Amino acid sequence: MHQSIALDPTDLGILRALQNDARISNKALAAEVGIAPSTCLDRVSRMRAAGVVKGATVEVDAAALGRPLQAMLAVRVRPHHRAVLNPFVGHVLKLPETRALYHLAGPDDFLVHVAVADATGLQRLVVDGFTARTEVTQVHTMLIFQQWSGGPLLPPEPSVPARRLTAG
Amino acid sequence: MHQSIALDPTDLGILRALQNDARISNKALAAEVGIAPSTCLDRVSRMRAAGVVKGATVEVDAAALGRPLQAMLAVRVRPHHRAVLNPFVGHVLKLPETRALYHLAGPDDFLVHVAVADATGLQRLVVDGFTARTEVTQVHTMLIFQQWSGGPLLPPEPSVPARRLTAG
DNA sequence: AGTGAAAGAGGTAGGCT
DNA sequence: AGCCTACCTCTTTCACT
DSSP states (O other): OOOEEEEOHHHHHHHHHHHHOTTOOHHHHHHHHTSOHHHHHHHHHHHHHTTSEEEEEEEEOTTTTTOOEEEEEEEEESSOOHHHHHHHHHHHHHSTTEEEEEEEESSSOEEEEEEESSHHHHHHIIIIIIITSTTEEEEEEEEEEEEEEOSOOOOSSTTSSOEEEEOO | OOOEEEEOHHHHHHHHHHHHOTTOOHHHHHHHHTSOHHHHHHHHHHHHHTTSEEEEEEEEOTTTTTOOEEEEEEEEESSOOHHHHHHHHHHHHHSTTEEEEEEEESSSOEEEEEEESSHHHHHHIIIIIIITSTTEEEEEEEEEEEEEEOSOOOOSSTTSSOEEEEOO
8 A cells, every 4th residue: 555656658548448437348448558458457456456446336326216315514513623523424424325525624624415315304314413413513505406527537747658656 | 217117125235236346246246135147137237227327437546646635616606597507517527627516506506526736736726727717706615634435325214125216 | 037057258367578 | 567378257148937
């Protein structure tokens, strides 16, 4: 871990392809970046070992699962002690409605991305899961109308042929 | 699309396993939920066709790619016309720094999750990519200290054996 | 709908250039 | 380091229950 590896344009091509479709076969991946399958396997293994490539996951349609309503909750927690923050984080991650959690710098301490069945479910989540807790001083609920994901995550300045980077 | 399918506990097990590791082999997946590989293949195909399971993607370590600084930008856009919103969305999705984009109900219209190399990169992104645009009236930058992802996304009330659900 | 078997394709390791 | 080959496992189809 925290290992330093150099990513050349071939590695970046692999990264891009894997982010577009994590289930691509190694053979097809190798063909796409123009190397032999065995070489490709080695490249991917090294990027996995370095921590550049982490787990693969499928995207699931929240609406199709009966959770068509999504929201961002901006939460303020007091006091800002580890003894308070850590249990709060653990609690939020245990909630089945939680999709993502962000610890922020700013007036709002946390942003929680949640998916619920309906307005009643959202109300119950906010009241019972957040404002009921003594460390939570404020919750702002922002409904999500629509969401998009950005393109594949790549290094800044893609024109540079090879950079020494640190995995972490 | 928008097809109605029933998800039984076996389907939910498949969903959970695929969200934990999208690259699991079909054979291992079938063993995990206790069905034959051919049956498992059929289940996954139907969930893909129904839109419940969408594309698979690998998680990439932003810090390892030279983008260790992440932030949420709360953006206000005026006026709220499609002729204004659509080009703004297109612009944001084209930025290489964009990881996700959310259209919200509330005083802030959009939340943009971005990953940059350093504070200078963040400043340039905010100034050149957002406040420079005439439709953008305000940008609040919130640094992300740490982030977590929730568990596998599953239907509400998991005790119900089978529900009729709508993909979309 | 679920299964089992069989043909075909792909993954993976080792040695070589 | 990259590649080729050979083995071997897995995927996928199809007839059957």
